[in-house]
Amino acid sequence: MTTPLSKEPRRFAPLGKDGGRLPTLKGIVFDVDGTLCVQQNYMFGQMRSALGITKGTDILDHCHSLPSPQDEAALEKIRAIEREAMVLQEAQPGLVQLMDYLESKNLPKAPVNHLLGKFLEGKKFEPIVTREFRPPKPSPAGILSIAKAWGLVGKDGEGVGEGLIMVGDSIDDMTAGYRAGAATVLLVNEMNAHLAEHEHTDLVISRLDELIKVLENGFVGHIAGGDEGSDLKGRAEGVLRDEKGE
Structure with missing residues (x-):
């Protein structure tokens, strides 16, 4: 017998469509090294x-x-x-397709770290948070700074991340997004696969352009259950599966 679910998953309305009472996605923040381009360790x-x-x-x-x-x-x-x-940078598979899609929807997007001008010349990214921004991830400060620049602010005039998605490949990316109040998407690989089950990860993709279908259908993140056995995670295919395999 499973324990009743303790909270609803993070959700956004389908991009550019009427989602009823679902919140509208306001923008996407991307890590660069290892996310938009292949890791150069x-x-x-x-x-x-x-x-x-x-x-x-x-x-x-x-x-x-x-x-x-x-x-x-x-x-x-x-x-x-x-x-x-x-x-020597190599673009991650699906990079150009995803950026073309986001541009067609006029969705704000910004990188945390340097811009990939080599692959995305002419694409609009602002603001740009460089490696020198302090404090660095896993602090949410960089994401909240971007939110403020986009006019996403609370009553105190400071940036709020609830309408954003953070896409990255590391625990620092997931934690920074989580602390900012943003939904988080992990670009999974052999080295970071364990983060798919982390409490700060809302959804997992294996290629950047898989995010297009997610945004078209409406973002649905993970559901935190009352115990680990009933914890459900969102997947890029839009299907929620039981972690026990039941």
Whole structure:
């Protein structure tokens, strides 16, 4: 016997259609490295080597801990490595199709980190939150800053994320979205598959263009059950399945 469901799933009305009482999606925030483009993990080793720091030291924390002008010199070393890596960037499957769809719907979209001009020239992204934005993910600050720029604010005049979706590939992406009050979508791969069951993940896709069907039909996220056995997760195909397989 399953325990009664403890809350409703996150939902948005079908994009561009009357969803009745369902909330309207206001915009989508994307992570870049590993989400819009294929992960380039080798960069981090190059960055640490250039900065003379060990693997256990956070790259940006180290840069920001340096006195001026050493901090800016360290950040420029990082930017130089990123510029070289951008030449070798590979787009994630379905990237252009998804962005064309979002443009056709005039849905605001913004990247957290640098823009993929190599693949998306002419596409409108604003505002752009760079790696240097503080505090970084998993803080929701970057997402809330984007929300405020889009005019999505609460009574206190600060940004609110309830009308947004955060798309990413890491626990920091999922947690930042969750803390901002946004729905979260995980672009799943072999390395992050365990995050599909994480409480901060609302929906899972394996290709970016799978999100088109989700938005067309109306976003439905996971349902948190009274116990782990009855916890249900939204899937890109729009089908909710029981985690027990029942």
